[in-house]
Structures are given as C-alpha cells and as structure tokens.
Amino acid sequence: MSHLTISKKNEVYLQVEAEPHVYYELADQFTFEVPGAKFMPQYKSKYWDGKIRLFNTQNGQVYVGLLDKIIQFCRDHEYSYEFIDNKYFGLPFEVNEGISKEGVKDYMNAISKYSPREYQIEGVYDALRHNRKLLISPTASGKSLMIYAIVRYFVEKKKNILIVVPTTSLVEQMYKDFADYGWDVGSYCHKIYAGKERETKSQVIITTWQSIYKLPRKYFERFSVVIGDEAHQFKSKSLVSILTKLSNAKYRFGFTGTLDGSQTHKWVLEGLFGPSYKIIKTNELMKKGHVATLDINVLLLKHPPQKFEVFEDEVQYIITHNRRNNFIKNLALDLKGNTLILFARVEGHGEPLYELINNNNTIENRRVFFVHGGVDTQSREEVRDITERENNAIIIASYGTFSTGINIKNLHNVIFASPSKSRIRNLQSIGRVLRKGDNKTKATLYDIADDISYKSRKNYTLNHLIERIKVYNEENFNYDIVNIPLKN
Numbered sequence: 001m002s003h004l005t006i007s008k009k010n011e012v013y014l015q016v017e018a019e020p021h022v023y024y025e026l027a028d029q030f031t032f033e034v035p036g037a038k039f040m041p042q043y044k045s046k047y048w049d050g051k052i053r054l055f056n057t058q059n060g061q062v063y064v065g066l067l068d069k070i071i072q073f074c075r076d077h078e079y080s081y082e083f084i085d086n087k088y089f090g091l092p093f094e095v096n097e098g099i100s101k102e103g104v105k106d107y108m109n110a111i112s113k114y115s116p117r118e119y120q121i122e123g124v125y126d127a128l129r130h131n132r133k134l135l136i137s138p139t140a141s142g143k144s145l146m147i148y149a150i151v152r153y154f155v156e157k158k159k160n161i162l163i164v165v166p167t168t169s170l171v172e173q174m175y176k177d178f179a180d181y182g183w184d185v186g187s188y189c190h191k192i193y194a195g196k197e198r199e200t201k202s203q204v205i206i207t208t209w210q211s212i213y214k215l216p217r218k219y220f221e222r223f224s225v226v227i228g229d230e231a232h233q234f235k236s237k238s239l240v241s242i243l244t245k246l247s248n249a250k251y252r253f254g255f256t257g258t259l260d261g262s263q264t265h266k267w268v269l270e271g272l273f274g275p276s277y278k279i280i281k282t283n284e285l286m287k288k289g290h291v292a293t294l295d296i297n298v299l300l301l302k303h304p305p306q307k308f309e310v311f312e313d314e315v316q317y318i319i320t321h322n323r324r325n326n327f328i329k330n331l332a333l334d335l336k337g338n339t340l341i342l343f344a345r346v347e348g349h350g351e352p353l354y355e356l357i358n359n360n361n362t363i364e365n366r367r368v369f370f371v372h373g374g375v376d377t378q379s380r381e382e383v384r385d386i387t388e389r390e391n392n393a394i395i396i397a398s399y400g401t402f403s404t405g406i407n408i409k410n411l412h413n414v415i416f417a418s419p420s421k422s423r424i425r426n427l428q429s430i431g432r433v434l435r436k437g438d439n440k441t442k443a444t445l446y447d448i449a450d451d452i453s454y455k456s457r458k459n460y461t462l463n464h465l466i467e468r469i470k471v472y473n474e475e476n477f478n479y480d481i482v483n484i485p486l487k488n
Contacts, residue, residue, distance in 0.1 A: 001078065001079060001080060002018060002079045002080075003080045003081065004018045004070075004079055005017040005018075005082055006070060006081055006082070006084065006092050007083065007085070007086050007092060008089040008090065009061060009086075009089075010089055010248070011064060011089060011246070011247055011248055011249050012064060012243070012246070013062065013063065014062050014064050014066075014067060015060060015061060016055075016061070016070065018060070018079075022079065023057045023060060024057065025073075025077065026062070026070075027053065027055050027057045029055070029069075029073055030055040030062065030066070030069075031051055031054070031055075032051060032264040032267070033051055034052055034264055035260075035262045035264065037050030038050060052264055054267060054268070062271070063271025063272060064092065064132070064274075065132055065252070065270045065271040065272055065275065066270060066271045067092050067093060068275050069267070069270075089250070094131060095129060095130060096128060096129050096130070099125065099129045100125075101121060101125045104124050104128065104149075105121045107149070108120070108121060108124065108145075108149050111148075111149065111152045111182075111183070112145065112182060113181065113182045116145060117142065117290065119137075119141070120145055120146050120279075123277065123279040124146050124149045124150060126277050127277075128150065128153060130274065130275075131251050131252070131274070132251070132252045132253070132274025132275070133253055133273065133275065134231060134253075134254040134256070134270050134273040134274055134277065135253065135254065135256075135279055136256055136259065136277065136278045137255065137256075137257065137279040137280060138257045138258065138280070138285065138427065138431055139257045139282075139431020139434065140282075140285065140290075140291045140435045141257075141279065141280055141282075141290070144174060144177040145181065146255070147227055147229065147253075148177065148181050150253055151204060154224070155188055155203055159203070160203055160204075160223045160224055161203060161204045161205070161223065161225040161226075162207070162220070162223045162225070162226045162227070162249070163207070163226075163228075163229065164207060164208075164212075164226065165208060165229045165230060166208065166233050167208060167377075167401075168193040168208055168377040169377050169380055170229065170230070171192075171193055171208060172377060172381065174206050174229070175189060175206055188202060188203050189203075189204040189205075189206055190206070191205075191206050192207035192208070192212065193210075193211050193377075194211065196211070198211070198212065198215070198219075209238060209242055210238075213239070213241055213242050215245075217247075219245075220245040220247075220249075221248055222248075224248060224249055224250055225249060225251040226243065226251070226252050226253075227253045227254075228243075228253070228254045228255065228272075228273065229256075230256060231256040231273060232256040232257075232259055232260065232269070234254065234269060234272060234273075240268075252273045252274055253273060254269060254272070254273035254274075256269075257424075257427055257428055257431060258423060258424050258427045258428070259423075259424070260422070261423050281475065282294075282427075282431075282434070282475055283477065290436075291434040291436060292435070292436050292440060292442055292443040293443070294430070294434060294442075294444070294477060295445070295478060295479075295480075296447060296472060296478065296479035297444065297446050297447065297479070297480055297482060298449060298469070298479055298480065298481040298482065299446055299447065299448050299449070299482055300449050300450075300465070301449065301450050301486040302484065302485050302486055303452040304487065305452065305453060305454045306452050306454060307454040307457070308452070308459060314452065314460050314461060315419070315461070317452075318418075318419065318450055318461065319349040319352075319418065320348070321486075323486055325353060325356055326356070327448075327484075328341065328357075328415065328417050328448065329353070329357050329360060331415065331446060332357055332394055332415060333357065333362075333363075333394075337391060337392065337411075337413055337440075338387050338390065338392065338394075338408070338410055338412050338413070339393075339394050339412065339415065340395045340411055340413070340414045340415070340432060340433065341353065341357075341394065341395065341396045341415045341417050342398070342414065342415065342416055342417060342418065342429055343396065343397075343399070343417045344398070344399055344418035344419075344420065345418070346372045346374070346398060349417065350370065350372055350396060350397075350398060351370075353396050353417065354368070357394060357396065361394075366392045366394070367386060367390065367393045368393070368394045369383045369393065369395045369396065369397075370397075371383055371395060371398070371401050373400055373401060383395060387408050387410055388408060388409065389410075391412075399420065408432065408435070409435040409436060409437035410438070411433045411435070411437075411443065412433070412440060412442075412443060413433065413443070413444050413445075413446065414429065414430070414432060414443070414445050414446070415445075415446045415448065416429070416447045416448055417448055419449070419460075419465075420464060420468075421463070421464035421468070423471055426468055430445060447465070447468060447479075449461065449462065449464075449465040449468075451483075
C-alpha cells in the first residue's frame with residue numbers, strides 16, 4: 001500500500017511526498033479541461049492544450065485549499081497518509097475548537113447595530129472555525145456584515161488584513177458599510193485605488209486588485225489574513241498572483257454570490273481560499289422575507305426566421321434592430337418605479353438606448369442616467385445616492401459596472417437588454433434588484449430574448465436564453481414566458 005506525507009510548504013502550497021506513480025495519479029485527479037478553451041487564442045495558436053493542472057508532478061505541490069480533496073484521493077485509493085508539522089506554518093489541517101456558534105452570535109451582536117441573521121452567524125462560525133473558506137452567498141444576503149465580523153475578529157487578534165475587491169466603487173462601499181455598522185473605520189482601515197497611497201501602517205487595507213497585483217512579494221509579507229470579495233473573479237492570472245504572493249496569510253476567506261458551474265472554476269477557487277460552503281440560496285431569502293420577492297417575465301421577441309453564420313452577426317442584428325430598441329424604450333418609460341436597463345456594449349447598444357429613452361422621456365423630473373466603465377466612481381456614487389431618494393429614475397448601465405458591487409435598495413425593475421449566457425453575470429444582475437427598501441417588497445425582471453430560429457436551427461442567443469432558464473429553474477425562481485411578434 002502506498003503512503004503519502006503531507007506538509008505545508010507555506011500558506012499557499014502543500015508539499016506531498018509519495019512514490020512516482022502516485023504523483024501521476026494525483027496529476028490525473030487534478031487536471032481539468034477549461035470550458036471554452038477551444039475559443040481562446042492560446043489554444044488556437046497551439047501554445048496551450050486547454051487544460052489546467054493543479055498538481056505539480058515536478059515538485060509535488062498543490063494548493064493548501066485542496067487538502068480535503070487530497071485526503072479523499074487517499075481514501076478512494078486506499079492509500080495511507082500522515083501530516084508533517086512545519087515549524088513555521090504548522091500542520092496542514094487545523095480546527096479552532098474554541099470557536100462556538102453562540103460565541104459568534106454574541107460577538108456579532110456586540111460589534112454591530114444590526115442583528116445578524118442565523119445564516120450569517122453560520123457562515124462566520126464556519127469560516128473562523130476552519131481558517132479557510134470559500135463562502136457562497138447570493139447578492140443581497142448581507143455578505144458585507146459577514147466580512148465585517150471576520151475583520152473585527154482578526155483586528156482584535158492584532159492581525160494585518162488585506163481585503164481585495166474588483167472595483168473602486170466596492171472599496172468605497174465596503175468602507176461605508178463598516179462605518180454604518182458603527183465602527184471607527186478611519187482608525188483601522190486604509191483605502192487603496194488609483195491615486196491613493198499604497199504604503200500604510202493601518203491594520204486593514206481595502207483595495208482593488210488592479211492597484212496591487214504588480215507589487216513585489218515583500219509588500220504582502222505582513223498580512224496574515226486575506227479576504228477576497230466577488231471571489232469568482234479570482235481565477236484570473238493577476239488575482240492568482242496576489243494570492244500566491246501572500247505566502248504568510250494563514251487565514252483566507254473568499255466571498256461570492258455564485259460560481260460559473262464548472263468543476264475547474266470551483267477547484268481553483270477552493271485551492272486558493274479553502275473548501276466551499278453554500279450559506280443560503282436566493283429563494284430561501286425570499287421565503288424568509290429578507291429580500292424582495294421576484295417575478296421574472298421572459299419577453300421572447302419572435303423575429304422572421306434568419307440564418308446567422310457567426311455569433312457576432314446575430315448580435316449586431318439584435319442591438320441595431322430599431323423595433324427591438326423601441327420596444328425596450330417603451331417598456332422602460334411605461335414601468336413604474338426605478339428601472340435598471342443592463343446592456344453589454346457601450347457604443348453599439350448603450351449609447352443608442354440612452355439617447356432613445358432620454359429623448360422620449362416626457363415625464364417631468366424623471367432622471368435618466370447613463371453609466372459605463374468610463375464613468376468615474378464619484379459620478380456612479382451620485383447616481384446611486386439620487387436613485388435611493390427617487391422613485392421613477394431610469395439607469396441605463398453596462399453589465400460590467402452594475403452587475404457587480406453597486407447596491408441600490410430602491411430598485412424596482414431590471415431589464416436585460418442584451419443577450420448573455422453567463423451564470424455569474426445573470427445571478428449577480430438579478431441580485432441588484434432584490435434588496436428591500438422603504439415601501440419596496442417586490443421586484444420584477446424583464447428578460448428580453450430573441451427567437452430568430454431558421455428551420456430547425458435555434459439561433460445563438462435563443463440558446464443563451466435556454467441557459468438562463470436553467471438557472472431560473474435551479475434557483476426555483478418564478479417566471480413566465482410571453483411570446484411577442486416582432487417584424488422587421
């Protein structure tokens with residue numbers, strides 16, 4: 001029977017010692033084909049075979065967060081294993097027995113003016129007990145309170161903490177959230193993004209990954225704790241680079257609303273942060289009354305049959321279709337309450353929609369906003385503040401700026417104006433409209449889709465709708481499909 005010895009090389013990698021044949025078996029176990037690899041330039045140019053390998057057969061190293069998978073591998077193959085204690089980094093497996101659920105509950109009540117929900121207590125308890133976790137909790141579930149509780153715990157332990165988020169808006173929002181919970185945030189936290197000083201003695205740094213990923217390894221040595229918000233984005237090389245430079249960060253917590261559904265994505269993130277823990281689902285939040293109830297109206301526009309050889313041709317047809325854009329305009333102007341319209345392409349679709357809606361807006365004092373990547377953080381915050389005070393604003397925004405990280409409680413409607421099959425993008429976008437506000441308990445999603453099927457062949461974006469419907473079914477969302485004839 002084969003035997004494995006497992007130790008920590010540092011807080012990023014495990015060191016596995018075993019016979020050569022075990023290395024190759026582990027390599028097979030931890031090799032995955034990347035979804036969509038065949039469409040990527042590296043694959044097309046034959047520089048890459050489209051696979052990701054998480055176990056290195058040259059040095060026997062694998063991410064620490066995959067320890068549970070290594071143990072399961074040993075059990076499946078009936079191999080014995082033992083843990084070796086590293087004098088600097090300890091044993092590969094640790095559990096903090098002193099952490100209790102009641103203790104976490106009392107602590108969270110003590111540090112915030114908001115009472116924690118049961119699932120938030122469970123999430124924080126699981127994270128603190130195991131030191132490493134990938135916490136999956138949908139938008140509007142109160143992730144910031146869970147992050148805040150973990151931060152406060154480690155601040156009291158005199159640990160230095162790095163919080164990494166994808167946008168400047170999220171840096172500002174998290175800072176404000178911490179202050180809103182009742183903390184003297186200015187005494188402990190420092191914000192880093194374009195134009196901000198990177199060097200600081202503050203215990204807690206809240207930063208965009210773009211601001212720090214090129215910094216040398218030495219910069220990251222002082223951090224014992226790393227928290228990644230919107231962790232589904234951490235599969236990119238730049239974000240992986242940050243987490244691998246944090247070789248002394250024993251405590252690692254990733255937060256995300258959803259994963260893309262692939263095993264590859266899940267195992268990479270678990271390797272970087274730790275085993276995943278699904279805290280709660282959106283439909284459970286609705287049942288408990290924590291978020292607004294959601295109605296989904298799939299508005300399936302029926303076009304004359306047409307055959308498109310490539311996806312881009314179909315997209316251009318859709319976003320430049322006058323009747324389709326006028327349909328979106330009329331829908332937006334007829335809806336009651338604040339309405340968010342999400343699009344994918346700024347010049348090709350966002351700008352024409354904005355001009356069409358703004359020029360035909362006849363209601364006095366109704367504000368129409370246009371938000372995209374080129375709009376600075378301050379202006380986005382102004383849009384958010386105005387929308388929280390009004391009840392009939394229209395925001396035309398790119399998926400990239402509003403599907404992640406902008407919290408507006410006072411949103412009543414969201415319109416998907418552009419086709420998308422991204423599970424993450426769709427769920428994050430839905431989350432934008434679910435937050436409860438004053439006198440707001442219900443929200444509506446209008447999912448605009450297009451049937452341009454030619455004979456028995458479904459068009460590209462109709463297949464995207466099928467993928468979205470799968471997500472709605474998985475999440476137990478209520479939806480209706482309405483067929484709407486649309487002539488050229």
